[in-house]
Structures are given as C-alpha cells and as structure tokens.
Amino acid sequence: MLKRMLEGILVVALTFSALSGSAQAETTLTGAGATFPHPLYSKWFRDYQAEDAGVSFSYEAQGSGEGIRKILAREVDFGASDKFLSDQELKDAPGQLLHIPTVMGAVAVTYYIPGVATGLKLTPHALAGIYLGRITRWNDPLIARDNRQLRLPGKEIIVVHRSDASGTTSIFSDYLSAVDPSWASTVGRGTSVAWPAGTGAKGSSALVKKIREVPYSIGYVEIAYALENDLDTAALRNRAGRFVKPTMLSTRAAAVQGMKGVKVKVGAEPDYRLSLVNQPGKDAYPIVGLTWLLVYRDQKDPVKGRKLVEFLTWQLKKAEKMTSTLHYTPLPDTWSSQVEKTIKSINVAQ
Incomplete structure (x- = not known):
C-alpha cells in the first residue's frame, strides 16, 4: 500500500x-x-x-x-x-x-553493511565521529562496544551526505551540534555545511541510491525514504540513555517533549520556529x-x-x-x- x-x-x-x-x-x-x-x-x-x-x-x-x-x-x-x-x-x-x-518527521541514519544483520546502534559521539572523519572503520571500538551482537567488519566507512542546500541537513547538523561540542565548534548547523568527510549526493533520492549501491556506506534521510527503499536504520542513543529507532511513536514522543514549553501568547x-532535536524522554527519537x-x-x-x-x-x-x-x-x-x-x-x- x-x-x-x-x-x-x-x-x-x-x-x-x-x-x-x-x-x-x-x-x-x-x-x-x-x-x-x-x-x-x-x-x-x-x-x-x-x-x-x-x-x-x-x-x-x-x-x-x-x-x-x-x-x-x-x-x-x-x-x-x-x-x-x-x-x-x-x-x-x-x-x-x-x-x-x-x-x-524523523531523520533516519541509514547504512549498508554487507553480511551484517539489522540492529546497528550508534551513540551521539560515534555518529559525530563518523561524520567528522575521526571514526573511519566499522569495527572501531567506539562503535563495536555497543554492537557486540554484530560481527562488524574492518572495512572503511563510506560517509554520504547531501551536497545541496538541504533542510534534512539542517536538522541533522542541528542534532550533531546539540550532542557533540567538537561538531558544534568546527562545523555547526545549517542547510549547507563544510563537511569534514564523505561524498555528496544531491537530493534525498540520490542519497538513497548511493546507500543502496555502495557497500559499507552510511547516510541520513527522512524516514519515509528509508522505509520505502528497505534501507536499514540505526538505533540512536537518546538523552535518556536508550537506543531508539525512528518510528512514528518515537517521533511523536520527541515532539510532545519539545512542544511542552511552547506557548502562543494571546494577541x-x-x-x-522550533527545533525538536535531542529532546528528553525515554521513548524520544533524537533527530526529529x-x-x-x-x-x-x-x-x-x-x-x-x-x-x-x-x-x-x-x-x-x-x-x-x-x-x-x-x-x-x-x-x-x-x-x-x-x-x-x-x-x-x-x-x-x-
């Protein structure tokens, strides 16, 4: 359907x-x-x-x-x-x-690791480290320690990002800026940023194509694109310390938390204009x-x-x-x- x-x-x-x-x-x-x-x-x-x-x-x-x-x-x-x-x-x-x-909507972190089943978990610092170019192999200790159930290969991580001015990038970089001081001070947030690592793709569809075709790659895309194209999505550790997958329920949990403090004054x-990334709550997905x-x-x-x-x-x-x-x-x-x-x-x- x-x-x-x-x-x-x-x-x-x-x-x-x-x-x-x-x-x-x-x-x-x-x-x-x-x-x-x-x-x-x-x-x-x-x-x-x-x-x-x-x-x-x-x-x-x-x-x-x-x-x-x-x-x-x-x-x-x-x-x-x-x-x-x-x-x-x-x-x-x-x-x-x-x-x-x-x-x-949720921005999903998608990946293609041949021979590895679904179930990848990533902490904020591991994800930031990958996009900063500091974590370069899938079996890096910072990734492996949270994925003992997976046989992660020692292959190079192929980092994919948007090359065009993208709102998805704005949300993604807003999140990385919120969770990683090094990212915030060196790269920052915006629809376009100076990517420290990786290769670019123009548009969500092109990014999806790269992830599907390039082994050992990682990227970010709105969840509907990931689901329609059967891409694996990582569970991310949220502020409550839980690893959460991007779903409608976890998106709503983040939105409810983020909008609690928003009040529209009479008159x-x-x-x-509101950022919903890295919200508290045990069920909240962090990139919304x-x-x-x-x-x-x-x-x-x-x-x-x-x-x-x-x-x-x-x-x-x-x-x-x-x-x-x-x-x-x-x-x-x-x-x-x-x-x-x-x-x-x-x-x-x-």
Whole structure:
C-alpha cells in the first residue's frame, strides 16, 4: 500500500496536472523546496485535485535552500523548508513571510553493511565521529562496544551526505551540534555545511541510491525514504540513555517533549520556529524536525491567493489523517487553532 502511495517520489520535479478525464485546471500553484516532506506533499497535491479540479500544483523538490531562495525571489507561490528562516532573513524578505507548520518527521541514519544483520546502534559521539572523519572503520571500538551482537567488519566507512542546500541537513547538523561540542565548534548547523568527510549526493533520492549501491556506506534521510527503499536504520542513543529507532511513536514522543514549553501568547503573533532535536524522554527519537510551507501574508494574485488559502486550510483540517500511512507525525492538537488563525490572516488582493 505504501509503495502505491509513494509511486513517483524519486522524481525530483513533479507537476500535478488535472485528473484524467477532467478539464484542464484553471489555476496552477507553483512551489519548490524540501525533499524531506516530498512523499507526503505529493499525495496531498494529488488528493486535493480530487477536491478542486480547478487547481493544479507544480512542485520542484530541490532542497530547502532552493525553496527559500525561490520564495524570497518571489519565483514561486510557496516555498517548502525544514529549516526556519532567521530574524534577519525574514527582515530582508520583500514582504512578510509566514511559516505554516505542516507535519513533523524523523531523520533516519541509514547504512549498508554487507553480511551484517539489522540492529546497528550508534551513540551521539560515534555518529559525530563518523561524520567528522575521526571514526573511519566499522569495527572501531567506539562503535563495536555497543554492537557486540554484530560481527562488524574492518572495512572503511563510506560517509554520504547531501551536497545541496538541504533542510534534512539542517536538522541533522542541528542534532550533531546539540550532542557533540567538537561538531558544534568546527562545523555547526545549517542547510549547507563544510563537511569534514564523505561524498555528496544531491537530493534525498540520490542519497538513497548511493546507500543502496555502495557497500559499507552510511547516510541520513527522512524516514519515509528509508522505509520505502528497505534501507536499514540505526538505533540512536537518546538523552535518556536508550537506543531508539525512528518510528512514528518515537517521533511523536520527541515532539510532545519539545512542544511542552511552547506557548502562543494571546494577541501575539505566533512563532512556529522550533527545533525538536535531542529532546528528553525515554521513548524520544533524537533527530526529529518540523517542516514548514513559506507563504507571503499579502498575496498579489487574488485567484492564486484564494486557492492557496483554501489548500492550506484543507491540509490542516483533513490531510493530517494521511500522515501516519507515510510515517510523518501530525501537528499537536494544541497548535491547530493557532495555525488556522495564521492561515486566515493571509491577505488576498482584490
């Protein structure tokens, strides 16, 4: 069932035209950005056309960095990003940009070790050490001590990372910065970083391809891509000291912890920019992130503006039920009413 739902997710750019047999859509909403939520957005766009055949979507999954660039340049109607914009970026934008949170997801650490069964465990320092280029072989003592049940080979670790400006990288590097002081001081966080080790892959699909084809490799990707492509995923040690796999339940556990301290003040402008990595709780998976759609509050095209508001309202109220089948986690109920107010605040030009 999942395979049918995700048919076509490995295509970098998809245009969702009108359903077969129906009239050509009158309005096309253009977007670009994150590959992290692309499997889910692809389904949303298709399903929404069944609700409104008068609209189609053209979405280019080119990475969060490109989505941010294009929405700031007003080249698209909406951007998609797993990295929130800084105060300075918002200030420099040509209009007031809104962050519309959609769902949460886990970034899985995937690997391909021939002859080794599933069950790899990694501590934060082991994972950081691999990506810093300091741990170079699979049987390194820092890895082996937590994997005595596995016969780890003395083969060189082939490190794979994203080469494009990526929201998945932003979440992954945010996590490494939170758990490893050496990473924080030498590499840091962002959609693009100066990788100390490894080879790059442009886009989630290309990274998946490398992991599947290159023995002894390791990489990071949104969990839906890992599951659809039958990639092994590592259990990571969380703040409670437990090794946890990326699942919907462990993602939700992290989200619940991360959002406990978030309160939207009455009368104040909601700020949904939030990091969810390395949250406390025994069941929390440590690499979890929000993803956002970026839209301008003041819409210049009244037709597109109305269609965009209608779609955003639909996905908030109806589409969240689709998230579990594609391994994403919906927003907490406490956020729904506030996000709806934010969507309603979009001004559609007359």
